[in-house]
Amino acid sequence: MHIDRTSAVPLHLQIAAHIRGCILRGAFPAGTQFLGSREIARELGCSRTVVLTAWDLLYAEGYLESTPRGSVQVASVATSHAEASPAASPGAAPAHMSNRWRSLLGLDYETNWPSMFAPGAPDISTFPFKEWSRLLRQTWQNPREQECLDLPAEGHPRLRSEIANFLGSVRGLVCSPEEVVVTPGTSGALDFCSRMILDPGDEVWVEEPGFVEARWALTAAGAKLVPIPVDDKGLVVSEGIRRAPRAKLIVVTPSHQYPLGVSMGLERRLELLDWANRNDVWVIEDDYNSEFGHRDSMIASLRSLDREGRVIYFGTFSKIMMPNLRLGYMVANRHFIAGFSKGRARIDVHTSGIGQLALAEFMREGHLLRHLRAMRRVYTSRRRALIEAIAAQMPDDLIVSSAVTGLHLVALFTEAMQARMSDRAAAAALKQAGIHVQPLSQNFLEQPTRQGLVFGYGRLCVEDASPLLARIAACIGSGSRNAPSKSASSSLTARTIKRG
Template sequence: MTVRNPTLAIEIDRQKPLPIYLQICERFRTAIAAGHLRPGDRVPALRGLAAQLSTARGTVELAYTILVDEGYLQMRGAAGTFVSPSLSESLMQAAPAGGSQDAPDAQTTEAAGAAKTPDASPSGQPRARQSAIAVALSGEPRALQPGLPALDAFPRKIWSRLVTRRARSGERTLLAYPDPVGYLPLREHIATYLGLSRGVTCLPDQVFITSGYRATLELVLRSLASPGDRMWFEDPGYLLARSFLAETGVQLVPVPIDEEGIDVERGIERDPEARFALVTPSHQSSLGNTLSLARRMALLTWAETGSRWIIEDDYDSEFRYLGRPLPALKSLDRHDRVLYCGTFSKVMFPGLRLAYTVVPERAVERVGRVACSMNAGAPTLFQAALADFFEQGHFARHVKRMRTLYGQRRLLIAQALKQTFGEQLTVELPSGGIQFSVQFAEAAHGPVDDVAVASRARQAGLAVLPLSIWYAHGRMRDTPRGLVMGFANITDANEAGRLARTLRACLDG
């Protein structure tokens, strides 16, 4: 079979207000609609296109991620990236065909929405997810950004001293290729920490260090998944995980969430033979609910009886404001079916790019082989500094201090929102985490367009996300409409009130 490699001249205009990654997206959509790119065509590699456009590789990667998520492109690992062979007619006709390839300005793009492009991707996701991904991957911290810890309260002097000391030590291991499975002293500290704080009993050999949650999922799926495997996925569920999983070929089975967390019975009704379940039991992403004990046991029973795998994403469980932190789902796992995933992006800072997974003993050898073949270990310098952060007691003190601080800051924004919005907004704070969701009351003319509200909020400098896009079918009339926001960086009541008033103005239009 011959694969076409059409010559594609992509130009960007750095004078336009539209971000470069969105300009790249528009150029590809236009080329596909005009027939210059056909289903099955190979498109330029990330590095090559970045060099051609004189832009960062990450910018091109973000554009490709969006296009994959929308169904235009398909990534095939080392083989390259291709125009999706199963591209639907609606997507091929979505962008304007013709000679002009000028991208619309940012205001037109935001306002036109579904009028210019399909309202949903083939997987049922609204196109507004591209903006949410951009917010999540943005390097510039913004007010109310979900998942962003308190950057102002991080002990930077202590951290800088630890990193500097390690860098000056002259250790040869810090200059060599990092161990693909992780720096052993850090793995030992993580194993001890999880045993004490989360009830997870494990050996250091079961702990694998990765460069982030996406890298964790890639390691797990490359090790344990087969083509065509199906996975229960919370509905609503974590946006970035859904976007990545759509690229891997795993078939996602949306399972509803209620006040007790993922509805295991509904999951069994929808697909009893699914191979995986990806869950956030301690602080559901995005509703904030906690998985009840009955549901936890039912989920473990389902996994045990079919030799299935549960991926537990415990992304911000360190922060709980009512009672002690709940034990992890993994702590109840008596049959070794749970892979426990944690990250330092929330408890430390996201620029650290360190995460980890605890693998069942039966899978350690398999995951170890894949980790070595991927050869994608995280920088040893930061792993060693983090091990020192644990060793000297700074980690435990930092978590304790942040738990108190976040407990105060969450109340500031909750009180400000209730005072500003009144009955127009339902604010129910979860018992843990560094982000939460709020829901709009239905307006006289129907459901509030939370995508439009979030768009106006972005223009006002806020990083809130529309709640509806976390659902598999986000534009259904009965889908809850609201916002997902972080609160860790709110410093005082005055700032909380100002941000609440800004959001209210965005609701009013």
């Protein structure tokens, strides 16, 4: 063997790795005896201690044993292991995976996270990192011993209480801290709730088109997803009743349907709740974007219309702060919370405690509200700039669907555009040109009934909107991008579908 003195790997580990490899390959069968350590050290040009340290390691791992006469030989157990798995190569995927996990891997979805047009990405350039890092330092400088041990499965009591206050003032949702659970974001909460509520094969209503990431957690829980169409008043409840009358769970985004952006009308909300109550069905309300809306124009959440504790309300800090925090919350009735927390404590104990107390202080000191107010203005002007740029550059190709709040909008294809190309073809052509926009059709489970592009604008600077749309129009547009901007801005109102 050759030993490499320039390598960062210590010599004894290099020797041990070489001998181990030979044994596993079957090159040194059981009983193979080695020369004495002095002789090996001389041949390799290293100290005897290096060889003895390597031997110690291989003894401990069970590859070597000593003979009654004190020499070193390959142990029989080691070779039987090598024979049993001759083809095993380090890092190879395990042969068995559950069907649920396999179906998860089979789902095709392209995220465009680094793109300017990523739908859920917030702008963090003005995030108050100074305050955030001060509070992280402060809360960790001298923590109470109890807080370094396990937290309650429901989350830090101070954070639960701040979230309840926040929901009351920002969302008009009245709840007590005992009804709040701190979650690892919406995706994580959905993972736990679907395992808690569903047995494999149970039916779930999901919106069509809908939030693909929600479907992943449901799929991993073995749920049978039943796509229910969304029209300009939100989820079509009557279709849900027709398609899956025995569903156990409904997952909806009523305030700002993902991705179309429509808001579910009151009548539909009451119809949904009424059916869920009569059929003992849980409803998950993903209220992912409503903090960006204004209270005056906000429609009451499903949770606040719910008199029977049927609705499990999800919120997230991914958009009003940043997604890598992996922090969100859930509001539900106390019985549900008790069952949830007890079960969850047995799976992953609780959401990471690293940021919980700092976040509670961040909220208590008012930094979150201040940041949110500032970002509402920023996102409103970005949305307006994007809508104007779409209307100016592609009036005959794209129609902006309901776009009143949030961080993204959908530009639906006109019939003429649809006749020219599919949204997947458009997205592929744009990607070639270095612009990464998601096709609407990837949000459908079944045959897409609409074509369009999903534009995130959280990170889109106002001044970039028009040049970027000009590039998009040059790449996939019908050539009408030279329309005068005056007529374009009047077509904006006409071409923006009113929210339901």
